[in-house]
Structures are given as structure tokens and as C-alpha cells.
Amino acid sequence: MTGDPRLSASPLVLAGFVVLPLVVTLLFVIAVWRGGTTRRTVLITIGTAAWLAITWIAAASGVLRRFDATPPPFAVLLFTIVILGPVIAFSPPGTDLIRSTSLAALVGVQAFRFPLEVVMHRAYEEGVMPGQMSYSGFNFDILTGITAAVLGAALSWWSVPRWVVLLWNAAGLLLLVNVVTIAVASTPLFRTFGDAGLVTFVAYPPFVWLPAVLVLGAWAGHLVVFRKLRGA
Numbered sequence: 001m002t003g004d005p006r007l008s009a010s011p012l013v014l015a016g017f018v019v020l021p022l023v024v025t026l027l028f029v030i031a032v033w034r035g036g037t038t039r040r041t042v043l044i045t046i047g048t049a050a051w052l053a054i055t056w057i058a059a060a061s062g063v064l065r066r067f068d069a070t071p072p073p074f075a076v077l078l079f080t081i082v083i084l085g086p087v088i089a090f091s092p093p094g095t096d097l098i099r100s101t102s103l104a105a106l107v108g109v110q111a112f113r114f115p116l117e118v119v120m121h122r123a124y125e126e127g128v129m130p131g132q133m134s135y136s137g138f139n140f141d142i143l144t145g146i147t148a149a150v151l152g153a154a155l156s157w158w159s160v161p162r163w164v165v166l167l168w169n170a171a172g173l174l175l176l177v178n179v180v181t182i183a184v185a186s187t188p189l190f191r192t193f194g195d196a197g198l199v200t201f202v203a204y205p206p207f208v209w210l211p212a213v214l215v216l217g218a219w220a221g222h223l224v225v226f227r228k229l230r231g232a
Contacts, residue, residue, distance in 0.1 A: 005128040005201035016119035017206040021213035035100025059208035067188040089223035108152025114145025130197040144172040
């Protein structure tokens with residue numbers, strides 16, 4: 001879909017794409033603070049704030065909408081997100097997060113994907129994004145959000161077999177890869193779903209925080225769970 005998506009988006013949708021990324025970011029900083037040093041927490045806070053600002057400015061300036069550039073700036077953003085996931089998960093702050101956070105919390109935090117999918121479906125209904133990106137199309141990531149809440153609660157109260165968590169984590173990661181693949185295939189670079197199904201809304205603020213924060217958070221979160229299970 002072309003044009004400025006902010007003109008079609010309701011205040012609820014706009015707020016959802018601001019509040020959810022900020023909540024996920026805040027939870028990450030708090031988890032690092034609980035397990036790390038003050039200096040490391042300060043650096044992480046500065047780094048996450050810089051990432052939020054840089055991605056917002058890149059979208060607001062129109063840089064990310066230059067899909068005809070070589071390489072496309074949005075492709076560079078996606079590549080950076082792919083790299084940042086393991087960097088976060090296997091870095092010292094990632095280790096601090098794993099040490100200070102229970103497996104139940106690491107699984108349960110992925111429940112943010114449930115309200116996210118609800119907001120994304122509303123965005124589809126308002127014409128902000130194409131249907132294939134919602135659960136009315138080919139995006140089934142809402143299942144990850146629902147099961148994360150259930151499994152996280154179960155881990156808090158009972159002894160859940162390790163293989164169950166491992167299977168859930170792998171399935172959630174596959175569903176994340178699925179929706180990202182659909183999004184990439186829907187960009188002006190590939191146009192897999194035709195001109196009516198173009199995904200360009202993520203090149204505008206605040207929607208840029210969907211890949212830059214929420215996809216990154218889910219990606220790094222799955223890697224952190226794998227690390228936690230390996231340690232266990």
C-alpha cells in the first residue's frame with residue numbers, strides 16, 4: 001500500500017505502535033539492570049535510546065522509503081536487525097539478562113505479540129497495511145503471543161518438561177520468520193502480492209518500530225530462551 005499510512009491510521013493504531021515498542025524496550029533495560037552493573041545499564045539505556053531515535057529519524061526523513069536505491073536503506077535496516085539479534089542475546093548484557101530473569105519471564109514476555117497482532121489487524125482494517133500481514137492473511141504469529149502467556153504462567157507454577165519449551169521456542173521463531181518473509185516479499189523490491197499488497201508502512205514512523213524494536217525483540221528473545229535452556 002502506498003501513501004502516508006499515518007493519514008489512515010486511528011489514534012489507537014498509532015498509539016499501539018508507540019507504546020508496545022517502548023514497553024518492550026523498557027523491560028529489556030530493567031532486566032539488564034537487575035543482572036548487570038550500573039555502568040552497563042547506563043550504556044544499554046543510551047544504546048537503546050539511540051536506536052529508537054535513529055530508526056525514527058531515518059523513517060521520518062524519508063530515507064527508508066528509497067526502495068529504488070542501491071542498496072535500499074530498508075534492506076540495510078533489516079540486515080542490521082538480523083545481526084543485532086544474536087549480538088544482544090550473546091553479549092554480556094544478554095548474559096546478565098539470562099542470569100537475572102527466570103525462564104517463565106523470558107517466555108512470558110513474548111506475549112506482547114498478542115496485542116501486537118491485534119493492533120496489526122486493526123491496521124489492516126484501516127487500510128494502513130495489507131491483509132497478508134495480519135492474521136486474516138498469512139500471519140499466524142498471534143499464536144506465539146497466546147501460547148507465550150499460557151506457557152509462561154505454567155512455568156511459574158509447575159515443572160514443565162524442557163522439550164516443551166524448546167518446541168514452543170522453535171515454533172515461535174518459525175512463525176516470526178514466516179511473517180518477516182511475507183513482509184520482505186511484499187516490499188516494492190519483490191511485489192509478490194502485487195501493487196495492492198505492498199508493504200511500505202514500516203518505512204514511516206511510528207510503524208518503523210515494528211521491525212526495529214518488536215521484531216528485533218522477538219528475534220533476540222528466542223535466542224535468549226535457547227541460551228537459557230542450554231544453561232539449564
